[in-house]
Amino acid sequence: MGHNGRVKQELVGRRPTIYDVASAAGVSKSLVSLVLRGAPGVSPARRAAVEDAIQRLNYRPSRAAATLAANRSRTVGVVLDDYRNLWFVELLAGLHRELAPRGFRVAVADPSFNMETDRSVVDGLMSLPVDAIVIATETPEETLGAIDVPAVVAGNRDIDIPGADIVANDDLAGARLATEHLIEQGHREIGHVTGSGGAARLRAQGFEEVMHEQGLRARIERQQLTMEPDGYNAALRLLDRNPSLTAIFAANDTMALGVAGAAKDRGRRIPEDLSLIGYDNSPLASSNLLRLTTINDRSKTVGVEAAKALLWRMENPSAPSHTKLIQPELVVRASTQHHG
Amino acid sequence: MGHNGRVKQELVGRRPTIYDVASAAGVSKSLVSLVLRGAPGVSPARRAAVEDAIQRLNYRPSRAAATLAANRSRTVGVVLDDYRNLWFVELLAGLHRELAPRGFRVAVADPSFNMETDRSVVDGLMSLPVDAIVIATETPEETLGAIDVPAVVAGNRDIDIPGADIVANDDLAGARLATEHLIEQGHREIGHVTGSGGAARLRAQGFEEVMHEQGLRARIERQQLTMEPDGYNAALRLLDRNPSLTAIFAANDTMALGVAGAAKDRGRRIPEDLSLIGYDNSPLASSNLLRLTTINDRSKTVGVEAAKALLWRMENPSAPSHTKLIQPELVVRASTQHHG
DNA sequence: AGAGGAAAATGGAGCGCTCCAAAGAAACAA
DNA sequence: TTGTTTCTTTGGAGCGCTCCATTTTCCTCT
Numbered sequence: 001m002g003h004n005g006r007v008k009q010e011l012v013g014r015r016p017t018i019y020d021v022a023s024a025a026g027v028s029k030s031l032v033s034l035v036l037r038g039a040p041g042v043s044p045a046r047r048a049a050v051e052d053a054i055q056r057l058n059y060r061p062s063r064a065a066a067t068l069a070a071n072r073s074r075t076v077g078v079v080l081d082d083y084r085n086l087w088f089v090e091l092l093a094g095l096h097r098e099l100a101p102r103g104f105r106v107a108v109a110d111p112s113f114n115m116e117t118d119r120s121v122v123d124g125l126m127s128l129p130v131d132a133i134v135i136a137t138e139t140p141e142e143t144l145g146a147i148d149v150p151a152v153v154a155g156n157r158d159i160d161i162p163g164a165d166i167v168a169n170d171d172l173a174g175a176r177l178a179t180e181h182l183i184e185q186g187h188r189e190i191g192h193v194t195g196s197g198g199a200a201r202l203r204a205q206g207f208e209e210v211m212h213e214q215g216l217r218a219r220i221e222r223q224q225l226t227m228e229p230d231g232y233n234a235a236l237r238l239l240d241r242n243p244s245l246t247a248i249f250a251a252n253d254t255m256a257l258g259v260a261g262a263a264k265d266r267g268r269r270i271p272e273d274l275s276l277i278g279y280d281n282s283p284l285a286s287s288n289l290l291r292l293t294t295i296n297d298r299s300k301t302v303g304v305e306a307a308k309a310l311l312w313r314m315e316n317p318s319a320p321s322h323t324k325l326i327q328p329e330l331v332v333r334a335s336t337q338h339h340g
Numbered sequence: 341m342g343h344n345g346r347v348k349q350e351l352v353g354r355r356p357t358i359y360d361v362a363s364a365a366g367v368s369k370s371l372v373s374l375v376l377r378g379a380p381g382v383s384p385a386r387r388a389a390v391e392d393a394i395q396r397l398n399y400r401p402s403r404a405a406a407t408l409a410a411n412r413s414r415t416v417g418v419v420l421d422d423y424r425n426l427w428f429v430e431l432l433a434g435l436h437r438e439l440a441p442r443g444f445r446v447a448v449a450d451p452s453f454n455m456e457t458d459r460s461v462v463d464g465l466m467s468l469p470v471d472a473i474v475i476a477t478e479t480p481e482e483t484l485g486a487i488d489v490p491a492v493v494a495g496n497r498d499i500d501i502p503g504a505d506i507v508a509n510d511d512l513a514g515a516r517l518a519t520e521h522l523i524e525q526g527h528r529e530i531g532h533v534t535g536s537g538g539a540a541r542l543r544a545q546g547f548e549e550v551m552h553e554q555g556l557r558a559r560i561e562r563q564q565l566t567m568e569p570d571g572y573n574a575a576l577r578l579l580d581r582n583p584s585l586t587a588i589f590a591a592n593d594t595m596a597l598g599v600a601g602a603a604k605d606r607g608r609r610i611p612e613d614l615s616l617i618g619y620d621n622s623p624l625a626s627s628n629l630l631r632l633t634t635i636n637d638r639s640k641t642v643g644v645e646a647a648k649a650l651l652w653r654m655e656n657p658s659a660p661s662h663t664k665l666i667q668p669e670l671v672v673r674a675s676t677q678h679h680g
Numbered sequence: 681a682g683a684g685g686a687a688a689a690t691g692g693a694g695c696g697c698t699c700c701a702a703a704g705a706a707a708c709a710a
Numbered sequence: 711t712t713g714t715t716t717c718t719t720t721g722g723a724g725c726g727c728t729c730c731a732t733t734t735t736c737c738t739c740t
Contacts, residue, residue, distance in 0.1 A: 019726085028689060071728090402696050
């Protein structure tokens, strides 16, 4: 077979290429390429020979070359910046579970890392290039840059990307679940500690809706600074202004921790003197110190559905964009109890 | 200038290439390449013309082509799997701060995502390819695969990669700091809750060393299952077996949370009845519920130093490998107080 | 045994860059 | 002016793959 007309040097110190594998297996480079891509219509004998040669030479395909030649990377880019809430771990796991079996990889980009450079995050991802993009930040759309591949906005982001699909947590439903749980337990004086961002706004809205439907007064306190993320001060204000409160719904588990701190400092025991419900079902919530009742947003499902949306859109680029809401569920632990 | 002998079609729907930029700017493709790489010796006029053309065409360089041609990606791979402790955020920030100004990117790979595939994490990274690798997991070395680029092990990992440099937190010193702090506050009956892994072992060792030096008894309880990460049960055992304990040193902040839960369930207030010190200075520690005294392991510095080690090693591939220890510092909050 | 069709294997062109040797332009000295 | 040196700019080759049109091989049926 030789080297297909190419003049090749001895294989020393050089990373092996498909040509090396091909001559080691006694086939053509094209056949090696077919085997690598798992293409059908390759005879078992040749396939085995190629796989054996790959092993022997410790051959590793060059993604750069494959990407360049195919003009496609089989990589999905995820724009991510909030590492405080661990929901992204679930999101990535969900994405990966759907995408990996289809040969897609996941690459994470952090917009805050692109602040210095003039190029936007999406530009950075497009340079890779990526075949599709998942937006999982609250970064304003204008800093993202133009997106010309299938895109999906994951979670509940205040972002409007034209043509992008949306896979969101149903934060409104989750907040209603939380509020209804407290009311069912006999609470009437319920406060809410909220933060900033799209998810927080929907949660506050769900809380208000249910309270008003029940003819109850919705007392809401907003954390002032993003510098102080745990809502401790907001909770102090809430408790001091409304001493008759018997329950608090915090917009997320981290803020619930702040509420617990404030309650402790005001001498209110949880759950005896004050019921507390969080949101996110983070590892924090299941700790034995809090045993926090919370809402599970099922972020892994968000990841799975986002991946499905992306795969579908790659097939149907011009279909109208779609929104899918993932239903959350109540997780009852020990931080809420019956009142009155 | 034309198209340098190439037959080009109209620029429609196609992503622009350096050839498009070149003809728009009236220069050769090589000159465009020089501008892109920020090479010296390009006249200001031409440079401006090229940059203008890049803007007008919204040109984005193809990383795949650049990588393939240069046989170098200017990307550093980070192997990461533990998202529970947020130290990795600091590590990445530190790496990025050193690497970005030198034109290097950071790519994260998760070994648990490679479980299904036959290829190892490192193989995956080498396929990218990456120019260097940071190992920041406890993944056994044999599952990593052969590494043939500069590598550094970051944090305190129980991993031995031949030829790799090590940038580690000085966990022994940190544990001594924590233990000495408790002793200085008058505590004599001190317990330690530990976990598994290299860092935990060193922390336990530091604790034992100081206790023995002071002629005190070192009471250590190990968490049993990785399923139950917060050390709640270990703390219960520790408290029940040693009712005279006045202070506990937890191997990390997450376990300190478990200890706090156990203390609460046994009716011991923190810090009045029991002083508690953690390790990691996670966001958890600064919460108002715990106000946890802890050890700051300065992971960002680990990232910075790991990046420096990598950059140095790329210049000096055959120098003997080196170990650098990052000194931790005590962060005093309200969970420890004077005893007796 | 030979024709015809399906299945399997192949060579060539080209993806968008980098790097290099060499050509061209500009600056300076004699 | 001309020669020499230095600074800019250029075309060509090639990186390691994919994809396609074509060729070769293998069956099946007459």
